[in-house]
Amino acid sequence: MFKSVAVVGATGAVGTIIRQLLEARAFQAGAFKFLASSRSAGTQLTFAGQTYTVEELRPEAFDGVELAISSTPDEVARDFIPDAVRRGCIVVDESGYWRMDPKVPLVIPEVNPHAIDRHQGIIASPNCSTTQMVLAMKPLHDAGRVRRVVVSTYQATSGAGLAGSRDLERGTRAKLAGEDFQYELFAHPIAFNVxxxxxxxxxxxxxxxxxxMVLETQKMFEDDTIQVCPTCVRVPVTNCHSESILVETEKKITVDEARRLFAATPGIVVMDDLDKKIYPMPINCDERDEVFIGRIREDISSPNGLAFWCVSDNLRKGAATNAVQIAEVLAAKR
Ligand SMILES: NC(=O)c1ccc[n+]([C@@H]2O[C@H](COP(=O)([O-])OP(=O)(O)OC[C@H]3O[C@@H](n4cnc5c(N)ncnc54)[C@H](OP(=O)(O)O)[C@@H]3O)[C@@H](O)[C@H]2O)c1
Structure with a gap:
């Protein structure tokens, strides 16, 4: 058990779910603290039946803290994490800043848990759109070696944090009311648009x-010959990223085999019956921790291609769930 655990960025879209998961999964620690910017320092939140005051992220906040689960903007993670590590804290980081550092393991516990043991104080959690794709690729790669992936994403506004969610809600209301609206975050209107x-x-x-999606995939599979061609698209959906994925493998994988492989993989749920209109969609994957797969079919344009549709809650498996799972692996090793 860790003596003291900090949640950094505790007031954000991801930080809020990290708090919920630590509570729901009864993560054991001697003490918890919750850090954010000076904007929310002093506000109160409830965790496991107790009231906590949010503290400002400062170097001294990590004295005595053994584990931090962090979800802040990249530049904040760049600045605070080295000092927190020097003070003896292990940091599981959700930001993009440290992911490609060769000294930092980039981990999905169902894919490359062994990498955790190589950490030197920082463990990175992948980008949300990468996580669900790589988890879906894992059983196919083990069975038939993935050579190439073509992926198009349909990414929810919550992937851009609380400001993204506010933009969708307020922009939609304004459009319906026929009012002008100045978007806070997005460069173009997201309401009724992609x-x-x-x-x-x-x-x-x-x-x-x-x-x-290209580089993190290659890093986690420890294979930079895997080719990835991504197109990332923001859509007016509040939560859960969807992806259309085409995978080409060295050894052909049939639809039946793929369905069996997906179903046998921890963290994946198959939802696939086109006749009955059953497939994953953001509305049936919201607030779920797994990666959902449907529309599994052979690529009719190439011999070893397999196409499928993949949906996952970007705030959960794409972020908070993955980080908390890494923290649980670390806790189990103590
Ligand atoms: N959203 C996703 O689906 C997702 C998925 C994977 C990874 N990520 C990554 O996770 C990180 C957080 O994303 P988010 O969506 O949770 O963003 P968010 O909703 O904007 O939350 C950002 C959090 O960081 C804190 N913060 C901002 N500036 C700070 C500063 N100078 N010092 C200390 N704390 C500061 C904020 O505190 P205040 O409330 O005080 O401003 C808030 O708690 C980002 O790096 C993002 O790329 C997000």
Whole structure:
């Protein structure tokens, strides 16, 4: 058991779910503290029946803290984490800042739990759109070696944090009322629209979000020959990312085999009966911890291709659930 655990970014979209999960999964620790920016320092929250005051993220806040589960903007994670580690704290980080650092393991517990043992104080949790795709790829890769993936995402506004969720709700209300609306976060209206850009231009016309799907996938499978061609799209859905995924494997995997492989993988739920109109959608995957897969079919345009549809709660398996699972693995090793 850790003597003291801090939740950093405890007031955010991901931090809120981390608190809920720590409570629901009865994560044991001698003490908890909740940190955020000066904006929310002093506000109160309830955790496991007790009232806590949110503290400002400062270096001294980590004295005596053995584990932090953190979900802050990248630049905040860049600045505070090295000092927290020097003070003896292990940090499980949700931000994008440390993920590709060679000294930092990037972990999905169902995919590469062994990487946790290599940590030097920081363990990164992958990008939300990457996590659900990589978990879905894992049984196919083990059975037939994935060579190439073509993926298009349909990403919910909660993936952009609380400000993203506010933009969708307020923008939709304004549009329905025929009023002008100044979006807080998004560059274009998200209400009644889709936007084929998430993140900034990064590499050969691909965005930063798309390159995360390429590089994080290769890092977790420890194989940079896996080819990934992503298109990341923001859609006016409040929560849960959906992905259309086409995987090409070295050894052919049939639909029946894929269904069996998916169903046997911890953390994956198969929901697949087109005749009965059964497939995963954001409305039936919301607030669930698993990755849901449906529309499994052979690629009619290539011999070893398998196409499927994949939905997961980006705030849960795409973020908080994965981080808390990593924390549970660390706790079990003590
Ligand atoms: N949303 C997702 O689906 C998702 C999935 C995977 C990874 N992530 C990553 O997780 C991180 C958090 O995302 P989110 O969606 O939870 O964002 P969010 O809703 O905007 O929450 C951000 C959190 O960080 C805190 N924070 C901001 N600036 C700070 C500062 N200068 N010092 C200390 N704390 C500060 C905020 O505190 P205040 O309330 O005081 O402002 C808040 O608690 C990001 O790096 C994001 O890329 C998000």
């Amino acid at each position: 936007m084929p850009q998430i993140g900034s231009p990064k590499h050969k016309g691909y965005t930063s979000e798309e390159m995360k």
